[in-house]
Amino acid sequence: MKYRKIKFNGTEVHIERMVKSAGAHDERTDTLKSFDAPRPEFNDAMQAFAPSVRRLLELPGDYDLRVTGLSISYQAESERRGLVITCQKKLADANAPLVFNTPHLPEKDIDDPNPSWPQEWYDLLDDLCEQATAYVDGKREQQDLFEDEANPVAWVADRILART
Helix, strand or coil: CEEEEEEECCCCEEEEEEEECCCCCCEEEEEEEECCCECHHHHHHHHCCHHHHHHHCCCCCCCCCEEEEEEEEECCCCCCEEEEEEEEECCCCCCCCEEEECCCEECCCCCCCCCCCCCHHHHHHHHHHHHHHHHHCCCECCCCCCCCCCCHHHHHHHHHHHHC
């Protein structure tokens, strides 16, 4: 699955992913926006980018920032990915946070001498995409009461009948 955006601002999850049409060269973008809270692992996967973002932006190690989104691009000819990471910092004397983005950084390419994203971003991005897939598949903070039940209606009926 090719993700374009993975965002969580503390209240809303926004996920965009590219889906290929079966047997065709066409792609479409599926978008999911939800106020269902993600599992803690989702937010942990986003915040795992924070230390390397601080290093990249030459910020002090104790600089309090919160990663709120990733935008992922793909080069048409090579499928080489690029990342922009959006972060926020709360400000004591303002009613809105400071919002800033990393520069767009592409994956490493031995033929390109320009800067590329840090090595740890590969695993971090894989982890976050895994969490995004779980979110899209319905794995949210609120547990599924019927996760182990083949027939939820029968499960509820059995519980009701057990009380009578």
